[in-house]
Amino acid sequence: MNDVALRLTVNGQPREGRCAPRKLLVDFLREDLALTGTHVGCEHGICGACTILVNGEAARSCLMLAVQADGAELVTIEGLMRDGVLHPLQEAFREHHGLQCGFCTPGMLMTALDLLHVKPEPTEADVREGLSAVLCRCTGYHGILKAVQAAAPRMVTAAHQGRNA
Ligand code: FES
Ligand code: FES
Structure with a gap:
């Protein structure tokens, strides 16, 4: 089948490409746009490693075709850091040891970002449910929970100050 053209915005930048109609969005990001921060785990929508933001909401990029993202605005893990400064969530993960091998971390951060956009002052139960x-497979989640709870008020402050949140 012929390749199809698509145009989208990724991390604030206009991007375009051509790919097979059946190509997964996660493969398009990694192979065509060289954005390899988004990880591929199960490819069945179970593990969450491939989570990105699509039009502002968390989505599993292994469950979408690239062509379904035509015209969409995407944010991947590469879009969190700005001007050499870690996003408050990244900084909190670093401080609270929210990662070990790091395989789940991109999906965990993007899922947490969506959670904190929807619930800027989450309870511990909210964070547990969201994540x-x-x-x-590594952390036992304790550091991750602490990191997300620590990041929440910092993101509120950053948003009020017009900084990266
Ligand atoms: S790779 Fe596991 S949910 Fe997408
Ligand atoms: S899977 Fe290794 S840090 Fe989460």
Whole structure:
């Protein structure tokens, strides 16, 4: 089948490409746009490693075709850091040891970002429920929970100050 053209915005930058109609969005990001920060785990929508933001909402890029993202605005893990400064969530993960091998981390961060956009002042139960969508084989989740709870008020402050949140 012939390749199809698509145009989209990724991390604030206009991007375009051509790919097979059946190509997964996660493969398009990694192979065509060289954005390899988004990881591929199960390819079945279970592990959450491939989570990105699509039009502002968390989505599993292994469950979308690239062509379905035509015209969309995407944010990947590469879009979190700005001007050499870590995003408050990244900084909190660093401080609270929210990662070990790091395989789940991109999906965990993007899922947490969506959670904190929807619930800027989450309870611990909210964080537990929100992050239950992403599997981590290493950390036991304690550091991740602490990191997201620590990041929440910092993101509110950053948003009020017009900084990266
Ligand atoms: S790779 Fe997409 S959910 Fe596991
Ligand atoms: S840090 Fe290794 S899978 Fe989460």
